[in-house]
Amino acid sequence: MTEIHPGQRVAVLVDSQNLYHSAQSVYSRNIDYSSMLEKAVQDRTLTRAIAYVIRADSPEEESFFEALRDIGFETKIKDIKTFGDGSKKADWDLGMSLDAVSLADHVDTVVLCSGDGDFARLCSHLRHEGVRIEVMSFGSSTATELVEAADAFVDMGEREDTFLL
Structure with a gap:
């Protein structure tokens, strides 16, 4: 498995x-995306950083998208x-997953910023393909199977001062 080294190509998917x-x-706080990206890259070569967002017609969201x-x-x-029943849905x-699989031939590491256990199978697949998988999320709300499927896990909750505004 690929270890962290200078020049390593990294994709960060949020x-x-x-x-x-x-x-x-x-925490009733917001994410510090700048610090999160810096920690995810760790002096390696950033190939792609993609933030997957939902437009919900709230007044501040366009400025948030621009800040990203x-x-x-x-x-x-x-x-x-x-x-029709009033329920709402939007997920990425x-x-x-498709972007991660498409990027696999172009990067050494994928940093997946999510606690969603649905990504555990994706992590296993990418690791099988020789891609290092790092997960960054809040440990208290991260699926155990996702942590176990990754090569490394950064619990953002252990460093609130770094990852939260």
């Missing part, structure tokens, strides 16, 4: 909804869907 809800429900781009993230935006699981 499940913004997952991290937002964890940060809000546990200013930090260095490419933003992929999906509109929230409202169903499939899109993130």
Whole structure:
């Protein structure tokens, strides 16, 4: 398995909804995306940084999307869907997984910023392909199977001063 080394090519994929809800429900704070990206890259070569976000028609979201781009993230935006019964749904699981698999031949490491256990199978697949998988999320809201499927896990909750605003 690939170890961390200078010049290593890294892709950082951020499940913004997952991290937002964890940060809000546990800490009532927001994510410091700049610090998160810096820690994820760790003096390696950043190939792609993608933040997957949901447009929910809230007044401050466009400035949030712009701030992500200013930090260095490419933003992929999906509109929230409202169903006839009033329920709402929007997630990027499939899109993130497809991007990770597509990037696998171009990077040494994928840093997956999410606590969603649905990504455990993706991690196993990428590791089988020789890609190092690092997961960054809040330990208290991260699926055990995701942590176990990764090569490394950074518990953002252990460093609130670094990862939260």
